[in-house]
Amino acid sequence: MNQLSRSRRQFLKGAIVLLLLSGINVKIHAQNSSKPLVIYLSRTHNNKVLAKFIAQTVGGDLVEIKTRQPYPKDYQLMRSQVSNELNNEVLPPLDHSLNLDPYQQIFIVFPTWAMRLPPPIKTFLSTHNLNGKIIMPLNTNAGYGVGSGFDEIEKLASGAMVYQGLSIKGGNEREGNLFVMQGKTLQQAKLNIQTWLQAMPSKSNSSTANKVVHLTAQSTLGDLLEHPKLRLFADKILPWDGMKYDRTLPLSRISELMPYHHYFNIDDILKPLNTMILSNEPVFYDYYGGDVPYTGLFLLRGQPNMPTAVIVAGGGFQYVGSLHEAFPLAQKIVEKGYNAVVVKYRGGVSSQRATEDLAHAIGYLFNHQQKLKIDMNHYSVWGASASARMAAYIGSYGVQRFGVYDSNIPKPQAVIMLYTGHSDISNNETPTFAAIGESDNIASPNVMASRIQRLLQQNVKTEFHRYPKVEHGFGLGTGTAAEGWIDNAVDFWQKTME
Structure with missing residues (x-):
């Protein structure tokens, strides 16, 4: 965490964040400007842990994506509902909308569902203006890969620049292996994320460009x-x-x-x-x-x-x-x-x-x-x-x-x-x-x-x-x-x- 602290101060230049929660009518203001946004969908809490780590590392705002009508807790019922939504291109309504204007960079942390992009993430991408945004997708899956998730994000966010995604093995709900982001698994996931984050794009401006430190023969x-x-x-x-x-x-x-x-x-x-x-x-x-x-x-x-x-x-x-x-x-x-x-x-x-x-x-x-x-x-x-x-x-x-x-x-x-x-x-x-x-x-x-x-x-x-x-x-x-x-x-x- 400490090794990235300086990057936090240089990561973005932004404005005060306004988060609108429909139905609740509460305004949440960011404590600091210069923040990216980290959104996540998490059924078994693995993505919540990773999204929180990203937000802490880059100094970003953290928002969970939830549907207005929660998915069934029973895996088979949930699987049946997701299959119906994917096959019929149903976009389940979300329980909140976001004002994305203050944000240039948006992390999307999502699981693989039926080798596809989860319907709630499709709803988010389809109902928000992402033109000109920079999107960094991070996927967790049961070991079968991201499926079409990254490709679907690029298609749905056609007006944005979609950064190369990172895919990490998470839990396997079908096998009853739910929360795995702890111990060595979490440590390795964090290392992978840090490697991925090192090349994150940032806004270029004269004030930051002049601070680039070149290496010289006298450098150690x-x-x-x-x-x-x-x-x-x-x-x-x-x-x-x-x-x-x-x-x-x-x-x-x-x-x-x-x-x-x-x-x-x-x-x-x-x-x-x-x-x-x-x-x-x-x-x-x-x-x-x-x-x-x-x-x-x-x-x-x-x-x-x-x-x-x-x-x-x-x-x-x-x-x-x-x-x-x-x-x-x-x-x-x-x-x-x-x-x-x-x-x-x-x-x-x-x-x-x-x-x-x-x-x-x-x-x-x-x-x-x-x-x-x-x-x-x-x-x-x-x-x-x-x-x-x-x-x-x-x-x-x-x-x-x-x-x-x-x-x-x-x-x-x-x-x-x-x-x-x-x-x-x-x-x-x-x-x-x-x-x-x-x-x-x-x-x-x-x-x-x-x-x-x-x-x-x-x-x-x-x-x-x-x-x-x-x-x-x-x-x-x-x-x-x-x-x-x-x-x-x-x-x-x-x-x-x-």
Whole structure:
């Protein structure tokens, strides 16, 4: 709760709230301006707990949605009534109406009923003017998913901007498993909500824009970890899972955390971090839905619906050096108009497990590409050192070999791999760009060259570069003979799409 306290003061600029309760004739005024509205529908009290947590976190007004005629307490009778309402498009009257004029942002916390949006929420959306509002939907369900709930909200609130929703497993009334939002279940739900909230849109104005804090070479790890725009996922930006970092360490000494990497350039590292800080859109997504710690992906946006580069950093499967080997690459790629995704996989696991994380991230991106406004039909996969093995495995065998059993997800358009000893190939390889330094004492240039030759024998499109006097882990290679390799790699990817 304390970690979001500063965000409360900056979350919205609004007016005094007037809540009109029909039939009761009582006026309720907000205690403070600058508030969003949190409405909720809760039959078994799970959504009430989550809605209250959101309202406390963002400093919002909390309102329960109730029908004028309460639903039967008996589950079967209630189920029959809901089925009739859904099948006949009945909108049950609510016991109150709301004045939404003071609110720009509205959270809607709702359950899944019969895999649909509950009729009371449909009534609310259909009887209130939502034009120009920003809507953030949060769903709980019995484990079967949100159903059509999010899609129905977008349809009914066509004049509003509907933010990407969050779905959380709640109780199961049919099985008698009613109130579950307590203990570890509630703790995990709160963590998921906090991750979701970190990228909430806010009103932009000159007074708040001038308060954005950029990171500099003199900024510390503590500054990064506690930055209001980064703090809910900043641990996944840094290389080591679960490490208690020295928060006084300046970012200019970040190289001390990545022993397998060389040629650090602080400007290359800071630019993508500040790009994320300045973004008015979400940058972090949890592709496992909170089930697997130390994982997630970062989306740096280029032009809408342009092809996407999926980037994983190396670190010997011990740490994940995204600050040097992924974010700087992503920044260069988005500057060329493409979208770029940095995938955080688990450190300290086998190459199989790490590649499964990558495969699940690709599956998430493919299934959400329309909402994310990216193209995953021509995606490329980028890796270096240990992560080059992961990228190559996806190029050789697709995500289906690594636990994502969706036959609609294609293999990548191209694989971009740097300084690796990976030698495995399949019978149906992907176009491959490869580069390595001649002075690499971890990965052999000759091994990379040999694999490229074997790909050529399959008539696979390839490009291979060897850079003199360059060691392992060069990242962008700024200031070395490898500098500019990324331009060649993007050109190679482009040619595979022609």
